[in-house]
Amino acid sequence: MVRRTAKRAPGKDAVVASSIPDAVAIAGALGPWFERGHRDLPWRATSDPYAVWVSEVMLQQTQVQTVQRYWGEFLRRFPTVQRLAAADQSEVLEAWSGLGYYRRARLLHRGAQFVTEEYGGQLPDDPQALLAVPGIGRYTAGAVASIAFDRPAPLVDGNVARVMSRLDAVEDPARQPATAARHWPRVADIIAAGRPRILAQALMELGATVCTPRSPKCEVCPVRPQCLAHAQGQVDVIPSPKKRAASPKASFWALAIMWRGRLGLVRRPDEGLLAGMFCLPLVARDSMATADNSALSACLGVPVTRAAVTETSVKHVFTHRVWLLQPVLATARRKPASLPGGEALWVEAGERPRGGMPTVTEKLLAAL
DNA sequence: AACTCGTGGAA
DNA sequence: TTTCCAAGAGT
Numbered sequence: 001m002v003r004r005t006a007k008r009a010p011g012k013d014a015v016v017a018s019s020i021p022d023a024v025a026i027a028g029a030l031g032p033w034f035e036r037g038h039r040d041l042p043w044r045a046t047s048d049p050y051a052v053w054v055s056e057v058m059l060q061q062t063q064v065q066t067v068q069r070y071w072g073e074f075l076r077r078f079p080t081v082q083r084l085a086a087a088d089q090s091e092v093l094e095a096w097s098g099l100g101y102y103r104r105a106r107l108l109h110r111g112a113q114f115v116t117e118e119y120g121g122q123l124p125d126d127p128q129a130l131l132a133v134p135g136i137g138r139y140t141a142g143a144v145a146s147i148a149f150d151r152p153a154p155l156v157d158g159n160v161a162r163v164m165s166r167l168d169a170v171e172d173p174a175r176q177p178a179t180a181a182r183h184w185p186r187v188a189d190i191i192a193a194g195r196p197r198i199l200a201q202a203l204m205e206l207g208a209t210v211c212t213p214r215s216p217k218c219e220v221c222p223v224r225p226q227c228l229a230h231a232q233g234q235v236d237v238i239p240s241p242k243k244r245a246a247s248p249k250a251s252f253w254a255l256a257i258m259w260r261g262r263l264g265l266v267r268r269p270d271e272g273l274l275a276g277m278f279c280l281p282l283v284a285r286d287s288m289a290t291a292d293n294s295a296l297s298a299c300l301g302v303p304v305t306r307a308a309v310t311e312t313s314v315k316h317v318f319t320h321r322v323w324l325l326q327p328v329l330a331t332a333r334r335k336p337a338s339l340p341g342g343e344a345l346w347v348e349a350g351e352r353p354r355g356g357m358p359t360v361t362e363k364l365l366a367a368l
Numbered sequence: 369a370a371c372t373c374g375t376g377g378a379a
Numbered sequence: 380t381t382t383c384c385a386a387g388a389g390t
Contacts, residue, residue, distance in 0.1 A: 055386085056386065056387095057387090057388095058386095059385085059386040059387090060385090060386070060387045060388075061384085061385055061386090061387055061388095062385065062386085062387095063384090063385050064385085064386080066385090067386090101387085101388090103388080103389085104387090104388080107388075107389085134388095134389095135388070135389095136388085137387060137388045137389080138387085138388090139386070139387060139388085140386085140387075140388085143386065147386095155386080157385090157386045157387075158384070158385060158386075158387085159385085159386065160386085175384085200386095201386090204386055207386090208385090208386080213383070213384065213385095214383085241382085241383065241384090242383085242384090244382085244383080244384095
């Protein structure tokens with residue numbers, strides 16, 4: 001959709017908005033707008049700081065729609081900081097399976113232990129104290145302080161960065177650290193000019209529902225009079241997109257080795273991609289040209305029968321790499337001492353390991 | 369500052 | 380299909 005304002009000659013608005021928009025005016029428009037109506041998200045119905053914390057960690061780089069499938073169940077399994085702190089890491093990863101960025105789950109778990117030991121199980125309301133908690137960075141500290149405790153703490157996420165870039169007509173990519181850096185004091189002024197709990201959520205709600213990356217709905221924007229990018233007819237080009245490097249591709253055989261009716265899974269290394277998660281053993285296709293009985297027997301060290309590739313291959317796209325996976329189903333005549341990638345965990349058909357299993361593993365199992 | 373770390377949605 | 384990005388943190 002073409003924005004008419006982009007072609008309009010600068011008028012009175014451009015003159016009025018020729019300086020940095022006033023934080024008080026922005027806050028005065030945003031607060032009532034948010035209270036007039038907003039998305040009914042489950043974590044907005046609680047005042048439990050722990051529940052807010054969990055939602056903020058899950059929402060890191062993850063869409064609202066996705067988090068809605070996890071947040072409630074996670075809190076049922078781990079209803080308090082103490083219960084989370086006391087849980088096994090494998091339980092936590094299991095509850096996180098499919099959500100991605102699994103280090104968040106480990107850090108949240110460690111964070112709960114930290115809060116239990118250092119803060120008596122009570123999440124502090126001070127951003128500085130929150131920053132000391134594992135997994136809580138600058139954004140999450142501001143979010144918990146403002147949303148859960150109504151403290152005037154700033155927060156800049158992707159939504160807020162885009163909103164501020166447009167309000168102040170900052171052309172650089174919004175996610176660039178240097179760009180976001182200049183937004184923090186601006187957001188602090190806005191949050192402090194009203195009720196922090198309302199304004200923090202209002203800024204993000206505006207970015208998510210009105211001031212969207214493409215085709216923003218300026219005609220219904222409560223802060224259009226304060227928006228410098230709109231006044232300059234540059235809403236469509238501010239902020240500029242951030243380039244990402246091309247993703248390298250890697251091809252693997254994904255081995256589905258059956259032994260006595262069970263399937264062998266391996267736990268990935270403690271660091272790197274999908275750290276500590278259970279996956280099918282992967283063998284680079286560079287290192288094994290074909291996946292027949294003899295090649296697999298040599299690979300596993302035991303006789304293998306009925307090796308056969310599946311009809312369908314699996315493509316899995318990560319943020320900055322792509323895996324092309326060819327499942328190979330085979331039966332081991334004797335128990336392999338180990339599988340490529342580590343010690344085997346033999347599970348029954350349909351059984352899930354006690355630890356976490358990423359989506360890519362689910363996709364592979366579905367393709368068998 | 370630049371890079372790593374998952375998955376899914378929208379255009 | 381490709382591109383961008385989503386309530387980021389840690390290094």
